[in-house]
Every structure is written in structure tokens, then in C-alpha cells.
Amino acid sequence: MPNHGTACLRDNPMPSHMPSHARWLTGGSWITVRGRGGRHRLFVRQDGPEDGRPVTLLHGFPTSSHDWSLILPHLTDLGLRVTSFDLLGFGASDKPRRHTYSVMEQADLAEGVWTHLDIGDTAMVAHDYGVTVAQELLARNPRRVTRMVWLNGGLYPDLHRPLRIQRLLHGPFGPLLSHGINQKTFARSMRRLMARPASDQNLHEMWNGMALHQGHLLAPRLLRYIDERRAHETRWVTALEDFNAPTLFVWGPRDPISGAHVAQRIRQRFPHARLQELDDPFPVGHYPQIEAPDEVGSLIGKFLSSPPGLVCD
Template identity: 30%
Template sequence: MSFLTDHVVVDGVRLAYRDSGSGEPVVFLHGTPSHSYEWRDVVPHIEAAGHRVIVYDLLGYGLSERPARRDTSVAGQTDLFGHLLDALGVEEVSLVAHDIGGAVALRFALAHPGRVQRLMIMDSVSYDSWPSPTWRRIIDEELDSYAALPQEEFDALLTRQLSMTVADTSRMSGDVLRAYLAPHASRLGRTSFFEHQVRHYDARYTQEIAGRLAELTMPVRILWGAEDQWQPVHYAERLRDDIPGAELVVVPDAGHFLMEDAPGRVVHEIRDFLTATPVS
């Protein structure tokens, strides 16, 4: 159910990715609990619009390697992202980033402003917006026991969480739901979810850059689902106010995974952003 096509070894670890199309490069960064499957209805349209599109599974996610000893936090993913660009021979990119991918993109843009031409942030974790009280309790008290859940109980837990990511719950069912659950359909997959994802839900990675957002000078558009239950719109408004010149677009009838609720609108906004903000 993945549309990734290749694998590359970067800084000693294997990443699953897709690099297709031609023209100005655009990189898509996914969130959690997710993998690059979330971009399946978006990426082909951006490729068709004349862009080179790179999308990959973060380390420990999807089809990428799940290493026993490697930092898969937002900070670790940010460092690895830079190595991936180097491996693919890409110097400057536009970024489209969702959820924790948004935190990776913001950190990378602050650390390497000359490499980011444009930045679109979608329903991103920010400031103190994460983890939710449920995930915080699991991290603090019960992570090891949850990592040992039987498959049926794990699937029920993650299904409940995934149902909260969309405004229209019918969109998170059937083959789509199975695709989101698929990377965790084994003991390794379940353990990896808690070790590589949940264990690293930590607001310090966004809090420590909160005071630096005014340093961003590239064009920034913030795209947000009006019905996002995990990242309320007031965080989007705060980002807009803290990032100079940032635009905010709130999509009605869309939740945290707005690319599931409103893929056509997401495609329109990305294409408009890439063409309406020429690189100087």
C-alpha cells in the first residue's frame, strides 16, 4: 500500500523514499501515527505540475529501517533529513510538512535557512501542543506494557487514535485504515511504534525553537484543518503571529489529517503556494 519506490542508505541507516518528476524540488514530510502513505493523493498532482517531488518514511516509520539504537526524535530526524538531501544531491528545497514533520521542517529551516526556499506547515506540533494527556500518561507510566500489547488490542488502540484524525470518520476505514495500521502488523512493528514514535513525543523540541520563529525569512504558509482535535487552530494562529509574513489558511470540515478529509484542497493550496511565491 506504499507508493515509495526505492531505498537509500543515509548516515548508516536505510530510508524508503520516492524521488520522481523534474523541476524545482519539493520534499514532503509526514507525521505520526503515520507514514508517507498519507501523501498518496497529493504527491502525484505536484509531480504533474512540474516539480521534482521527494517523499520518504522517517527513520523508524513505514518502510524505513527500525534501528535498535538510533535517535528517532524530532531532533534526530532533522539531522538525518539534511544527510538525505546531501545523498540525493539536493541543495535547496521547498518543504511541505505535517504534524511532527512540521517540527522537523521548522528546525531544519532555522538551522539551514539558505536551503529552504518555501515552507508549508500543516497541522504541525508546536510550542507545548504535544503530546496529548493520553500519550503523556503512556510515556510516563506504561510505555513498556503498551509495547507488549497483543496485536488485536494494539490495533484497537491505534484505530481509536486514527479515528480522531479526520472530521469524516468514514474516511478512516477499510483499505485506508488498514494501510495506516500495516507498518505495525507484527511484534517488531508494535514495539517500533512505541520506541521510535511515542517515546519521542516531547514538546521540548518545539519549545526550544519557539523564541526563534521570528528568524524565518522564507515564504511560509500554514494550512490547518478547522476540526483538528489534536492540534487546535489557536496553535496555527500563534504560529502565524510569530513567523514574519506567514499566511494562515484554515480548511473547513477537515481534521488533523486534512489530506484525508480534503485532498483536493490540499493539492490546490500547495500548487498555489509553489507558484504564487517565486524564489528571489
């Protein structure tokens, strides 16, 4: 069986280079938001015209809002007002070491960001861990979300296929094993997730966000979201399937965690929604926004910026 995560460059386009994580941080600031475990400082960016249509980006595990850096220009060039932030325990946001992390609190904090920045109704774009936060936000107030874009993530807990390293970190020896995470092991895992080749530079910058303030040691605590997905499956799947505003699925089918098998479920449950599988001419894996930024940025930008009556779903 071919190893799509290490496909050679002659069979795939050259990867786009992400801006450095340090440069990404210069475009944002920190705000203090109250969550269930107290007050926390979150790194936040707002890009695009102040009067643009609001869009909120929710990133995945184990990285940060920096994941959106390559598609951001596609959105702001269309006049969208884009808010992106690092979830608690990720990137440049606070990373309390002994904190009990939960999706519920992440949703609280997202609402806190909206309140702090005076954001009312907003479109959402979510990936990986972020899709679960988005599902909880939809469960609370679906009318607040004007449009929804889903990228690869665990929408259905019964279809989630975590990597072996995720299963180990989620197990009883996770805290001990987390001390063995380094840039090399991180890069190896990322390459298993991506069907298109990732540059050493991009993986280095993604690692910088994760490892900031020793964030890699939090992986076992953050991975509790796997249990939360099972515990709240009915609530979150219902929120997903009952949402009736325009919806777009942008999917990398070669994703070993949530790829073609999840796309098949999406086709069954959402026969009239727009599902864009990224497999032609080159396959895409778990990180569509990094593996195919121009295509993904264009798809999302056009979907979010089109007039209400012209959205195809």
C-alpha cells in the same frame, strides 16, 4: 458536544481512497544514510520531472510517507520534483528496536537524504512529527529552504494536546502497553483525530505502514519527541518565527491535538502569513492531506509552483 471524528457520511464528503501501502513502496527505493546512531536504510521516493523545482515532504507520527500519496499527483502535475521518505523508525525505513530516537538525528538523516540525492535548496512541506524535524532543519540552515508549508503539528509545545493513548505510551508503562496496539485500536485513535470520515481501507493501509516490522512497538521510543520539543522550545520556535521566506499554513481546525487553538497562535505571531483553515463547507481535523486531499493538494501545489515574485504570504 458533537463527535466530529465520527461524523456521518451524509454530512461529509466521501473519503478518497489511498493507494495500497505495498503499491506505494513499488514507486521508491532504499538508500543508506549515516545518522548519530550508525548507518540506516531509509525508504525514499522521488516523483515528478527531474528538472522540476525541488520539494521535500516530511510525514508525521505514527505513520509514513504514504500519508502524502493522495496529494502527490497535484504536485507532480505542476512539474514539481517531490522527494518523500520514511523517517527512521517509520514505514518501510529501518526500525531498530533498541535505538534512542531523536529529532536531531532525524534532521541529520534528512540532510543525508538531500546529500545522497544531490538536492540543494528545497521547499519543505511538513506535518505532525515532521514539523519538528523541519523546525530543526530551519534552525540549522534556513537559507536552504525556499518555501515552507506547515500542516497540523506541534509548532508550539505549550499548545500541544496529546491524546490519552499518546500520554500512556509516553509514560513508564508505554513499552508494555505498545503490545496492545493493533489495527482496531489504531483505527479508533485515527478516527478521533480526523473530522472527516476515514474509510476502513485507508486506515488499513496506514496501519500496514506503521505495523511493518512490528513498528507499532516503537511508539514509546518515538514519542520522546514530546520531551525534545520542550527541551528545544526556544531554538525551534525561534527558527519557525524567524524564517522569512514564503510560508503557508494549511490547517485543520477540528484537530483535538493541534487544531484551532494553534491556528489562533499562528494568526497572532504571523499576521502577514497565509493561513488556510479548512472548515468550509466541511470541517477538517489532524490529517488535512488525507481528509481533504484535492483542496490541500491544490493549495500546496499552487503555492509551491508559483513564480517567486507572485507568492502571496
